[in-house]
Amino acid sequence: MIRPVPSRRQAIADDLRHQISTGHFQAGERLPSEAQLAARYKVSTPTLRSALALLEGEGLVEKIHGSGNFVRHPLHRITYVGGAATSPIAPLQATVRTTIVQAHGHLPALLNIPPLSPVTEVLYITHEGKSPHSLARIYVPRDFAPADSSLPEELAARSTPLGPPLAEVQERLSARLPTQEEATTLRISTSLAILSLTRVTTDVTGRVVEAALLVLPGDRADALFTTSLMA
Template structure:
C-alpha cells in the first residue's frame, strides 16, 4: 500500500493543484497563514511547513510585510562561460531588466585576494539585480579598482551584458578570465533579495578577469538560482599549423 502523505504535503498538494488548475492565478495573494491554517484545520507551524514546500518549488514566494503570493513562472537563462566576456542567454520571452546600484567602498575580506589589492584599497561596486516583471531573477556584484570605474553606467539596463559593455570602455583589454562555479544554499541576504526559499540551491559564480600585464581589473560574484539557470562552458582549442623552412 502507498503510504499516506503527511499533512503538510497534503496541504501543499492541494494548493499546488489550485495553482496548476488556475483557481489561484499567478500574482494572486494567498489567504493569510492564519486563515489557511484554519481552513485546513492545522496548526500555523504545519501550515508554514506546507508553504515551505511550495516556496522550495518556486511556486509561491513570501514578500515581507505583504504575505504569500503565487509566483509568475520565471524563465530560465543560460550562463555562457569560458570566454573573456560573460554572457547570459535568456529565453526569447524572458523580458529581463537589470537595475544597477553603484557604491564606492574599500577592499575587505575576499575582495582583497580576488583583486590582488591591499586592504582598504578604493573599489567601486556595481550591484546588478535582474527582474522578470516584478520578481527578482538573479544577482551580480561587480568590483573594479576605483580608477577604472565609470560614473555614467546606466542605473537601468535590459541585460547584464549592457553593464559589462559600459565598464569595458575604460578598462584595459582582457587577456585571462578565471571562473569558479559552486552549488550552495543561499545566504539569508540572498534569500531576502531574490525572494527565494532558503532550501533552493543557487549557482555561485566567481569570475576574475585580468589584463595583459596580469593585473586583475574586475571581479564579479554572480548568484543564479537553480530553478531558473543553466550554465554552459565551451572550450575552444586553437591549433597552430607549423611551417617548415628550406
C-alpha cells in the same frame, strides 16, 4: 520505497502544488489565509505553514508578512553563458548602482590587490517586470577605471579595454542558500537554493581586471559552458 509514509506536510504541499499547476490558483493570486487553509486540510497552523515552506523553497509561493501567501508569476528561465569577458545577463532591464568602496573580505585576494585598496563596485539587480531576477556585484580596481564619471555600461561592456588585452576568464560556481540580505533583495525564500558564481578576468600581464560575484536563483537561472575539443 524510502517514504512509504507520506507526511501531512507533503500531502498538503502536493495538493497545493497541483492546484497551482492546474490553474486553480492563478499566478499573482493570494492564497486563502493560513488559518483558512489549516481548517480546510484539518491540520494545525504550524503543520500547514511547514507545507507552505516547501512550496516557498521551490519558488512557487511568495510570503508577504501581513498580507498573505501569493502564487508567484513563473519567471522566464535565464541562462548565464560562461566563458566570455562581457556582461552577465544582457537582455533584461536592470537597476544599477555604482559606488567606490575599500576592498575587504575575499576581495583583496580575488583581485590580487592590497586590503582596503579603493575599488569601484557596480551593483546590478536585473528585473523581469517588477520581480527582481538576479544579483551581480562587479568590482574593478580603481586604477583601471580612472574616469570618475565612467558610466556603468562602459565598465560592463568594455570588450576593448584601454589597458593590456584580456587573457583569461576564470569562473567558479557553487550552490548554497542565500544570505538574509540576498533573499530580501531578490524577494526569495532563504530556503531557495542559489547558484553562486565568482568570475575573475585577468589581462595578459597577469593583473586582475575585474571580479564579478553573481547570485542566480536556482528556480530561474542556469549557467551554460560550452567547450570545443578541436585540437
